Amino acid sequence: MEHQLNRKKMSSGALITVIVTVILLVAVIVLENTMNANSMLFTVLKKAAVYSLVAVSLNLVNGFTGLFSLGQAGFMLLGAYTYGILTIPAEMRESVYYIYQGSAINFSLQGLFQGLFGTAGVGGAIGLILGVLLAIILAGLVAAGFAYLIGLPVLRLKSDYLAIATLGFAEIIRAVFQWDKLGRVTNGANMLKGFPTFSSFNIKDASGAVAVRLSAFMPLLIAALCIFVIILLINSSYGRAFKAIREDEIAAEAMGINLAKHKQMSFCISSFFSGVAGALFAMFAATVQARSFTSAMTYEILLIVVIGGIGSVSGSVLASFLYIFCSEWWLRFLDSGALPFGNISVPFFRNGFRMVVFSVIIMIIVLFFRRGIMGTNEFSDLINQTRRKAKTKKEAAE
């Protein structure tokens, strides 16, 4: 009875979270079409959406399964390249691959679909959406496939050895993608560009002017859906097995959990979503170049997870938005040498100060607020708690 009651309450908290998310998504569409569309708000929203997905995927493997993986940048790279290579329009390829006199792959997925549905109007839109979706899914699958191969040898390793081995793999992947012998596929050192980005999803009227803007809504929607799938996974029996492995590998094995299988599964699923996030990142940046996927990027994401709370999906999402909003927007004044209010020039404020302040904040969180913003709690838990408290108060009053 008690158990059932808890379950029921759980779902009410979760329901509220879902409703709030949907309201926020709708609000973004409304804002996007009423506010100045070039506002900084939408850029940081897009980037934060991408980062929240990577952060949650990293949290899945680090926070929920207890595998310390630092390969996220590598998986994002795989996803971004897969997406880029498959969706650059055929007519753009000559100019993008100009150093290598054309690409080895001479079609684009949305081009193929548009061949079926026609290029104009609704048919074109369907072709574009199907092509991009397929490319995003393939991006995830390629990353997951590589993760599977990497996972076979390295997942046997213990925590910090695993971390350094995955970090090493990310570096190797980066070197391979920059190798000029593969230039006709990866474009070597040059960047991939010209593929559909978020603003390709704005609905245009006949004259080519934007009728409905969806460019900030799209990444948020995709990220929200992916995170929703991850939450479902975490709350399934697989998720409970992951947590058991995190708490105690040997005990989990004694309970009949197949360690190798579950570790591999968590690692691959996490990489799948990192790959998807890589594709989204490519769409955000409008270009793909291997040199931006460095270990510094992984560290950044890891720190986001730590700020949010290792083992909390809500925490990772919240921290991604806070981190990106602060570092890319709100705290920019730390670099410029002038405070946002008044006209006071502060001597320490010059380029690079923003990052110093940031790293100090991170160290404070790591040392003094080790559980991060959310600890291992989720929004739905907090809602349930407050409801329960309100209920007990009411009962006490009665």
Place this chain on the structure above:
Amino acid sequence: MEFFISQILSGISVGGQYALIAIGYTMVYGILRLINFAHGDVFMVAGLMMIYLSASMPLYISVPVVLILTVLLGFLIERAAYKPLRSAPRMSVMISAIGVSYLLQNVALYVTGGQPTTYPAIPFISKPVNIFGVPTQWVTIITPVMVIILVVLLTMLINHTKVGMAMRAVAKDFEASQLMGIKINSIISITFIIGSFLAAVGSILYFTKYPTVVPTSGAMPGLKAFVAAVFGGIGSIPGAVIGAFIIGVCETIIKGTAFTVFSDAFTFALLIVILVVKPTGLFGERATDKV
């Protein structure tokens, strides 16, 4: 032939520099089971301090000052960032190490203003010399000699002094040695002090040969030194040194071939192969997990 000799020479010199960093990694790992990600950045900061200090004081003062400040930095990092997390899970400590590394790099970026800085020329060791008809610098020859001297001293310290014995005891069993009355915290501090001292010496030799310091200068040598430490068997000082020399030489040889693109990737591939095939490295002791 001249090319071959020059390759081997620079390989040995690179290896020697990795060795000095690797010792810091291997000692800290041996005792705390922590990959001290910030170690490479301590090395970079030592380089930067030398640049700023040598601008205002003569070398015979600035060199010892740099050594002392680097040791102090290593000591402070341990006290501030690792000691409070002694009972926390290993992942937290490692994240703290990554955080310190991030902090040091960003502070360095802020201080240098993003400009590459040039290391001062140190008399004698930066002078050119000819070996077997191959032109190079004195530092190329001094580095391996220095490494061997320091390693011998360090091994003596560890094997024949009380502090060394305490270090070995702590590395073997943290709690038991605490029960035996060993002051764990001071032993760990000493480990960090030795590691930072060697990193400072390494930075003088390294930046004399490669005289540009940027905030990310420490990251790659740091990672490679760690790989060397793993290769040699983590916790073993001679292992780390031999591992470092092997990696240094291999890396230079690869740079001389058509696969120069993969010189960094090779180091990591080697790491993964070792971790999978022989996780204890060349000289490491097999540790068993107690349930």
Place this chain on the structure above:
Amino acid sequence: MKKRILALVLALCMVFTLVACGPKTENNDNQNNNNNNTDAKVIKIGVFEPLTGDSGAGGKKEYLGMQYANSQSPTVEIGGETYTIELVPSDNNSDQAKAVSAASNLVNANVSLVLGSYGSGVSIAASETFNDAGLAAIGVTCTNPGVTAGNDHYFRICFLDPFQGTVLANYAADLGAKKAYCLGELGNEYDQGLIAYFTQAFEAVNGEGSVISDSFPKDNSDFTTYINKAKSEGAEVFFCPVSIAYATQIISQAANLDVSFPFLGSDTLDDNMVLEAAKGTNIQLFVTTFYAEGGNPEFDAGIKEYLNSNSEAMTNNGGNDTISAVTVMGYDAYNLALEALKAAGSGDPAAVKAALPSVTYTGVSGAIAFDEIGDAMRDTAFIKTANTTDGVWEFVKEQAAG
């Protein structure tokens, strides 16, 4: 309890920053503005430059040129009214991942047009953001063809990589080199692009196989192996179009290795840090660049005075008053932007964008006019060599591609 306090603190932080951001756009007007006359009308010019990161040193020098130009002509006369020009800098960290938000930051600040960047990668990454906002951008020293190709909002005032690569290859041939060794950073489109064009042109003269190319990984510091390799392969010229930090490493390491071949570099090597590294050695170093000191004595004297009177500018210039070509280009870009504003007749981004293609200007680095792609029509590059005894650049000649 602890958690609640943390939550409270964070919430306060958020509120504080939100409040702080509210009036940001208006208050931006005051910053970097020499005369804080709030009544005057202001036109903002965005500066999209790497002030930190790999290309930080170059980006700062380019920005320096714009700041100097701004101090020279802080106002512009449009339709009988005087507008104060305000430079709004935004640091792109030399990183593509950060470039988009840095660009958005400029768009958000309501600039009329954008200058920059040093480095082509960040320019290409930010291109779409500027396009979406209807902003025109003037590339100052981004030499990659991809910056202006296929769009109508990105312009540039410098020459292009195919041209520069060919000029360098021709000059290498002039030096009598039959075999060349090229070294670039792995994964850097600037280095690799130039090497590709250099190879094409050099092999056209000296035949297949006369060029050996290598790439080094990011953050590499041991270049002795590569230099020794070039020696043992019998290279007669060493071409290294790399970033400043790597160039100083290559030059100072080569100084101890007894090399006989000359070093060739692209516009990035025209930097006083590289010069400093070459000083006192016996290295022969030639670079192609946009401007040679002495080309315009009046300008040279003016900027040197500016540098010597402003310690921060001096630090940003690398600690001495050697004039980098990128600074000159930054200066010209600023003045060209003023011309564009005059031609547009207002600070409206769309008007500026429409006016830009036909704007012409004769700057310190030469006459600038745009072709239909949006590139400046330039047919010559300056070649300079490092005088290693005095530590100054010496003008060698002007070289055309043909």
